[in-house]
Amino acid sequence: DVKVTQSSRYLVKRTGEKVFLECVQDMDHENMFWYRQDPGLGLRLIYFSYDVKMKEKGDIPEGYSVSREKKERFSLILESASTNQTSMYLCASSLQYNEQFFGPGTRLTVL
């Protein structure tokens, strides 16, 4: 089975802190994605990557950056966390044209 893991299920940070969310997949997938999920807004794509060191902006990239140094790992970085970044963050991966497999999510609270 495909496994997508995220470094934390719950995270509490303070405003202005630098936050790293890690995602690892074990199925040699080319594509990896970061979404945020908010009530009434569904899933919105922050960034995605279709190859090592490649990244593309999604629909809401402001305030975020990403890093993909290895194929299996995709990191989401909040350079200076703000309260409006309190959300559920979901990582996903996929082969070139197959469905996406999701991680369990990280619920981030910024105080």
Added chain:
Amino acid sequence: AQTVTQSQPEMSVQEAETVTLSCTYDTSESDYYLFWYKQPPSRQMILVIRQEAYKQQNATENRFSVNFQKAAKSFSLKISDSQLGDAAMYFCAYRRGPPLTGANSKLTFGKGITLSVRP
């Protein structure tokens, strides 16, 4: 840009009954893929069913089936013999078709619908 609309935020169904979840989308493309994902409470999102736009036959997976109306840009999910474990949030999603480059791998999601199942 493609958009996906799930107009009903919540639905409820009696156990063992059938329920249909609605989804419409907007695209100018002729080839694409559609998905239904399920997110149980506090659990990982999983794929329920997928449909290729070039296929006229509606996809089915056990108790789950879709009604794909390409001209109407409608993609509804029917759950038959509903079970308590079907209670979840369901998301409809769209992905562009070929060329199958990395940029075309991203999904556009609807806002989701919360399905509750009454025992």
